Amino acid sequence: MAAQSPAAPRLPVNFSTRVDEVSSRARLARFIRVVVVIAVAIIMLIPVTWMTLTAFKSRPDAVAVPPKIFFQPTLEGFVSLLTDRRQLTTEQIAEEQKRTDLTWIDQLALSRGQVITGPSDYPQRLLNSIIVAGVSTVFSVGLGLLSAYSFSRFSIAGAGDLLFFILSTRMLPPVVVTIPLFLMYRALGIYDTHFGLILLYTVFNLSFSVWLLKGFIDEIPREYEEAALVDGYTRLQAFRKIVLPQSLTGIAATTVFCLIFAWNEYAFALMLSADRARTAPPSIPSVLGTGGIESAAIAAGSLGFLIPVVIVTFALRKYLLRGVTFGAIRQ
């Protein structure tokens, strides 16, 4: 702290009063804005919140009328999601209850008259989802980046038609092609393989990623690369050192969109996979299973399904925000 000279003003001068913090109209407007935002956020979050609550409910609580907001949380839903169980007879239950080597998981199952016969295939389905969505996203963004760069920088004969052709692959509703695809996949022997799904999702996302990334790369002035070219770099080195760092926002945005599509895709996965490559979306409803709707297990499954995308999106949010406003700001 420097000693204050007598001439220095008594009051600190580093404050200022903003009009919008004083004017009553501005304050009212801001209040209304905040209320609206909170209301919208609550409406958006209700399903997610309800799903999370349901995941921790016991079976009677999950279907209770009127719905219960306060309840005794239990991991029943997760246990039924992650295990295969067998229903026991009354005598068997009594017999089991005498045993002392039961874990808390076994006891939880037993309290519902069931015995655990092994792990369920949900973890495997989730892993399949991660593999298929992850790999296909890497491919569609990687290939998309290269073709977007080419479309943006080189004069390609019929570039407009080619771009339209790429976009047109998106125009057919997926449902229309599922049956022909199913037949082709079976004939090619890639039915129910990771490769088959990765190939399909990559191709499907490619049109989107080429178009989106081309927009981002168009925004990067080509003088940067030309400067690198005369500075003694090859086209590929210039691409890696100059274009790539500058298109990170676009890459992040495209990655998230491609990942969400591949992650959530249901129809193709249902038709083109059975067991080995089956992803999570078509398998969660199958928990519906025998002996009534396992609402808690479905909610737990959906919750687990939600987490990976949320993590990725959250990790990339810094780039995403800039990516969304990218075209609006000119340097």
Next chain:
Amino acid sequence: MSNVTLQQITKRFRQVTALEDVSFSVNHGEFFVLLGPTGAGKTTTLRIIAGLEKQDAGSVLFDGTPVDGLMPADRDIAFVFQQYSLYPTMTVYDNLAFPLRSPLRKMPEAEIKERVTRAADILRISHLLDRKTARLSGGEMQRVSIGRAIVREPRIYLMDEPLSNLDAKLRESLRVELQHIQKTQSSTILFVTHDQIEALTMSDRIGVLREGRIVQVGTPNDIYDRPADTFVAQLVGSPRINLLPARRDNGTVLVQDSPLHLPAPKTTHAQFLVGIRPEDVKPVPDGAFSGTVALTEPLGVETIVHIRAGGQTLLSIVPGLTDLRIGDEVRYSVAPERLHYFDPEGMRITSS
């Protein structure tokens, strides 16, 4: 000794011809300015020399050897762009070091550091080395891009209007610095501009480009005192040259709609265009001609006087401020030995 030679370069973009049969050469240690209005093909010429663009015909020679097949990286040239040439994701230091870190050169990091420090010293940007380039002012950015060129000591510097995005003060000081660097390092520069003052002040030689053709190549004096045609005459000089239609009349030249009678050139043309530089129109009490003052533009160090003479208006430039007022009668003389004659097509008539 010629460093870079262009031989009959022609370049077309679809239907548009950007360059037509362009030939000139830049000598070692020379400051060569390519001058021309927007769209004349100046930038295209630079880009062809750099290898960023491929010509349709003709060839580029470095020390007499064609380099048409070489990639930009292999041509050992430095390019200073008008804008956008600094990498926004890097610091100033990394920007300056970037050309030296090229895999082509494999320069040890210690030497890179030494060279970057030296270049930063010359351009007085040493205090900026740690900054991100987005935080720099326009002048600082352009210094850094010039720095990125001089760290390398290339065969030739190609500069594409590097000063035109700067404000007037900064442009003046960078102009001086650039000239100073060029003279002290005796480097070869091919500088592109549409600004005739930059061309006249900095260059050893000027090439004037118009609609993709070279109109004239010469020293600043050649260009100013012996313009090859009316286009060049009007392009250089501020305020611009007085260009008046005239015809031969009894051994003299009579300027249309005016009392001006001037000595005739020794040619057979009946119709002319007479060019008179404003500084050659001198308001003097015993001047041969008379007119009225239509307007004065005082610029401090000099004043532009618009003199109405019959149907024509002559621009005259007088040193300092003037007492002349609008509407005043004024007598003036025209320096007869400094007149420029052009034929009706605009080509210079060499009178003697």
